[in-house]
Amino acid sequence: MRIKHVQAWWVSIPIQTDRQHRSDFGQVRTFDAAILRIETDDGLVGWGEGKNAAGSAGSYGALVHMLNHEIGPQLIGRQAGDIGIIWEMLYNGVRHESAAAAGHAMPQLARRGLSIAAISAVDIALWDILGKSLGQPVWRLLGGRKLERLPAYASGGWAPADTIGEQLQSYIDQGGFRAVKMRIGAMDGAPHVSAARVRAARQALGPEIEIMVDAHGTYTVAEAKRFVHLVSDCDIAWFEEPVIADDKAGMAEVRASGSVPIATGESEATRYAFRNLAVLRAADIFQPDPAFCGGISEAMKIGVLASAFNLRFAPHLWAGAPCFFAGLHICAASPASFTVEYSLGANPMIHDLVEETVEVKDGMIEVPDSPGLGVTVCERFLEEHAQDT
Structure with missing residues (x-):
């Protein structure tokens, strides 16, 4: 169950005018997020999400670029079930081997913001894959x-x-x-x-x-x-x-x-x-x-x-x-x-x-009973609302 493919999209879905609201974020016209798809060599697909804005709107170009071009390549070939090990690898960066041997964190210096948002998306997707591989919901x-x-x-x-x-x-x-x-x-x-x-x-x-x-x-x-x-x-x-x-x-x-x-x-x-x-x-x-x-x-x-x-x-x-x-x-x-x-x-x-x-x-x-997260993403809808990054 090794990771074969990693793809992230900046998904931006318009909100119809009569359902928009205004808050301290301004007028909220779209719902945005970085949506991540991870596929293993045996065909399992896990879905994750990363956020760099607490509200529903925001710019996700940088986060999606990080997932596709920096984080994604590090995941290819790794065992999808090694969720905790992958988390620590991404968190500690180039010092992950030293951190593992020493038994304490040695995080990369830019260890907040986009870095943790990217790790979040990966982690959610890997739990989804693990649940599907075992035929069990994540809560179990x-x-x-x-x-x-x-x-x-x-x-x-x-x-x-x-x-x-x-x-x-x-x-x-x-x-x-x-x-x-x-x-x-x-x-x-x-x-x-x-x-x-x-x-x-x-x-x-x-x-x-x-x-x-x-x-x-x-x-x-x-x-x-x-x-x-x-x-x-x-x-x-x-x-x-x-x-x-x-x-x-x-x-x-x-x-x-x-x-x-x-x-x-x-x-x-x-x-x-x-x-x-x-x-x-x-x-x-x-x-x-x-x-x-x-x-x-x-x-x-x-x-x-x-x-x-x-x-x-x-x-x-x-x-x-x-x-x-x-x-x-x-x-x-x-x-x-x-x-x-x-x-x-x-x-x-x-x-x-x-x-x-x-x-x-x-x-x-x-609480869903289906294996993994219990969601079935409509990939056609996702692609229709994916932004060019």
């Missing part, structure tokens, strides 16, 4: 699943104060969700504007629906603390990315300023960054993105860290199908997981890229 290879269906929350919420309740209620009506997430922060301007939107949402939805808020890292520490104070009586389930990911000490300060749980991690890569968050007591909930943090392998290690520090684990899954399905398997196998992010903005990268139907019923989403 990770230790089993704790539930056949997982609780999901509806992720969206960009409307102004006078219609935010209606928008979030429409999510609840679609899938029976008991928890919803709305965007706040720079898109609103001052913290009191975001607080007014949150207050309107709570009034519209009542006390039984959980409400999470996501600032995308756009507040200063002072603004985030002020927002926490303004919504102290709104029973917020979590406050996501209050400040930029680079300011972990500031994140810890925000967490210590109130009783709202802090969630973060979609912009973090590898177990080492999450270790620092835990040691600094900067977060209550870890949110690694499998297509950015280092793939399924690294996300599971991050989940173990969460468990060890008595924290919770809710991966960032505003993503394409390979990343989203990877997240389902990770959540199914992780003892610290408790909810699945389900995007209610337009997401053709989940619903149109694959043949499977992805939906939430009664606030729950099924």
